[in-house]
Amino acid sequence: MLLIALPSAQAANIYISGDSPFSELHIDGEIVKHDYTRMINVINRHRDIPYMLSLNSKGGNVMESIRIGSFARKYLMRFESKKCNSACLFIMLGSMYRSESKTAEFGIHRPKFKREFFANLTAQEATNKYKSLRNIVEAYMLRMGAKQQLVDDMFAVPSNNMKFIKSKNMATLLNTQSEGYSEWIISKCGDDLNPKQHHDLMAFYKNRSLQGNSYFEYLDSKSTQYFHCELEVVRMEQVRLFNNDARFNVQQLGAN
Structure with a gap:
């Protein structure tokens, strides 16, 4: 499935800083295919689960972001962000403890398929493909604690546009801890x-x-x-x- 939120480019810079047990896993840059595996390899070399997940990303590959977010939820990781737009939101949703920075902003828009793939579909094929995509993304977001309003707001924004949500407003679109x-x-x-x-x-x-x-x-x-x-x-x-x-x-x- 060729799902992205922004055109693929150079892989994100994934690294760990600080000492255990309060080390930080940094994901800086665009999230591309195989970044989840790269993250696992970085953690494996570190021989520890980082305390904090620090994000500075404009987004990228949807499925990679969902896999990273699912990992963050399983391992009860905390979250902070300098920049978190597009598919990066799916990683943020996976964290158990989210950024409380008053200056933080989150950019949202609906995800998309690769242009060269989607442009070659018929209108009906495109409709069916996008319905399947929404089902996958919506199920993940709701499972991770997003309210339906956030899902609807995200899918209301075309993929070639961006809506920015302040941290205090984002908090109202998320459920409390499970x-x-x-x-x-x-x-x-x-x-x-x-x-x-x-x-x-x-x-x-x-x-x-x-x-x-x-x-x-x-x-x-x-x-x-x-x-x-x-x-x-x-x-x-x-x-x-x-x-x-x-x-x-x-x-x-x-x-x-």
């Missing part, structure tokens, strides 16, 4: 702050004159403990998955 994952973390780490406590803690961070107040110090301590517990739980799961993945099973990976 119920299963949330309950799994609760079972491991206990209760996090409730909405009122979280609101109070944010007020405390904005007004440090409240420092020394036992209530706010309690909230800060509880939030920090929960955060570190979740990090540890996720790390242990990443190690378990890595050590049971035949692609990486050369030597056992430790949690530290």
Whole structure:
């Protein structure tokens, strides 16, 4: 299936920076065929699952991006972005923890087939092919937590155009973490702050004159403990998955 979001060009620069367990996997540039395999090879050489997935991409090959996004979801990877347009969105959707940068923007438009392929189809063949494409992409997006509105918004934009969505607006088009994952973390780490406590803690961070107040110090301590517990739980799961993945099973990976 010849699916792309932008014309193929030079492969993305895929590399890892930093030390375990807080290393970052960088994908810089256009995503092309075989980039998923290249990513696996980079991780295999590193002998560790990166903590963060850092994206700087204008998009590229749809199916490669979906494979990378599926990997990010399986391995509970975090996400940050300097630039994430077109097919790059599918990688972002796969991550469990998405960028909270207020300046981040995401460019969306509907994906397309290679021009030389699609131009040689009849109108009916093109209609059928594109329907199949939408079914694949839509199913993936919904499975990864996109709301139907984001799917519809993306497919409403022609492939030769781009609609940019601010980070704060993108957040409204995504569902929160899956119920299963949330309950799994609760079972491991206990209760996090409730909405009122979280609101109070944010007020405390904005007004440090409240420092020394036992209530706010309690909230800060509880939030920090929960955060570190979740990090540890996720790390242990990443190690378990890595050590049971035949692609990486050369030597056992430790949690530290």
